[in-house]
Amino acid sequence: MKKRSIFSRFNNWFIFSLMTLVVVAIVIASTLVINYLKKEEIKRVDILVNAIMFQQDVVPSLEVQELLLTIYSSNTTIPVIILDKKDQVIEYKNLSKDVGANSSDIIALAKRMGKKYPAIEIKVPDGNNQFLYYDNSKILNNLQYSPFLLGFFVLCYFLFSFWFLRTIKKTDEGYLWAGLAKETAHQIGTPLSSMMGWMEIMKLENPDSDGVHEIEKDIERLRTISERFSKIGSVPELNDMNFNQTIQENYDYLKTRISKKVDFTLLLSSYNILVPHNKILMSWVIENLVKNAVDAMKGQGTLQMSVFERNKNILVEVKDNGSGMTKYQAQNAFKPGYSTKKRGWGLGLSLAKRVVQEYHNGDIKISQTEVGKGTTFRIIIKKG
Known part of the structure; x- marks a missing residue:
């Protein structure tokens, strides 16, 4: 059990560290790629403009013309439109297929480009200056969605981190309470064995004494409590089937040990409910709910326990008319270490x-509570 828990915690930390590295890598990679592409496209546009201006200023040789052609041809991604000062199309390249060859469409696209990036003026000797319009390449435009994707990954990362830290906290608390429970069982076991020995001696001297019978019952109860604590942290066997019988035995035991001022009643299903459960641990759950209810009523009031079936689930309700709970108290009632009692x-x-x-694959919750009117605890266990 211990090796498995250590291995599980190692896996949690490994996954957490891996997710952290993934998020950091995505942030760095996205930033570097976007910045690099922007700089490269700006360089290409500058080179293209300089090449066009050079061609306008001088009559280039054949080698220079080939070089200028290479520079112009090397741009295969950046959309470029060149207009004269009368908005007549001189040249265009790398436009999307939906634009077509219609001059009016090309001019309209150039004006839209100009709103995003200022047109670059190309001065020519005859004074008919030209204007180069450009836009981001298709890949750079697609990368504009990367911040949203990055935000999604970061959000998932923080949600995972929250879940991870919460799981670690619950796991540590579980180990703490399991260790405490097992140590309690061990501590109870030593004096309990001694008491059982003395009990046998007392039975030999006066076997029919009422006091002997009552002490024997309490010793048996202590043995049951010790067994309960010893099962915490281990996987219990769910061998018991008659759920009604388990609840009835609990009711009979608790009925004689709570205040006579508490009107304690039990409503059972008219037919036997068969569901796998561990009688010792389930009895512990019922006892805890009943004792909490009696404390909430300060030893007097009405307490009702009922068992019924709904939607293939077995429901056990413990309802009292005690002090009830505030919203904050109800939200924290099941948290380890939280108690409304001074000595709890x-x-x-x-x-x-x-x-x-964990052991019965069910759920337990506060189905209803109101300050000054009482509380209803509900246990839900799947029938099949």
Whole structure:
């Protein structure tokens, strides 16, 4: 169990570190690529403009003409439109296919380009200056969506980080409470064995004494409690089937041990409910809910426990008319260490939640609560 938990935590940290590296790499790569492409396209446009101006100023030799042609041909990505001062099309290149060869469409596109990037004036000797309009290449335009993708990845990263840290916290708390529970079981076991020995001696001296029978019941109860604590952190076997019987036995035991001023009633289904569960751990859950309800009523009031079936689920409700809870108290009731009692450790409900969720694949929640009117706890266990 210990090796598996250490391995699980290592995997969590490995995944967290890997996701961090992925997000950092995406940010750096996106920034570098966009900046590089922008600089390269600006350089290409400048070279192209200088080549055109050079060609206008002098009559180039054949070699120079070939060089200028190479410079012009090397631009295969950046959309370029050259107009004269009367907005007549001189040249264009790398335009999208939907523009076509219509002069009016090309001129309209050039004007739209001019709103994004100022046109570059090309001065010619005869005074009929030309104007070069350009835009980002297709790949650079597509990269404009990269910040949104990056934002999405960063958001996913933070959500994962939140989940990861929360999981680590819950795992550490689980190990703490499991260790505490097992140590408690160990500590109870030593004096309990001694008490059982003394009990046998007392039975030999006076076997029919009422006191002996009551002490024997309490010793048996301590043994059950010790067994409960010892099962925390281990995977229990779900061998018990008759759920009604488990609830009835709990009710019978608790009925005699809570205040007589509490009107404690049980409503069971008219037919047997068969569902795999661990009787010892489920009894612990019920006992915790009942004791919390009795404390909330300060030892007097009405307490009702009911078992019924709904939508292929088995529901157990423990309803009291005690002090109730505030919204904040209800939200934190199952958190380890949280308690509304001055001397409470905040272990009961958190361990009950663990028993129901992790060991019985169910859920436990506060279905209704109101300050001054009471609280209803609900256990939900899947029937099949």
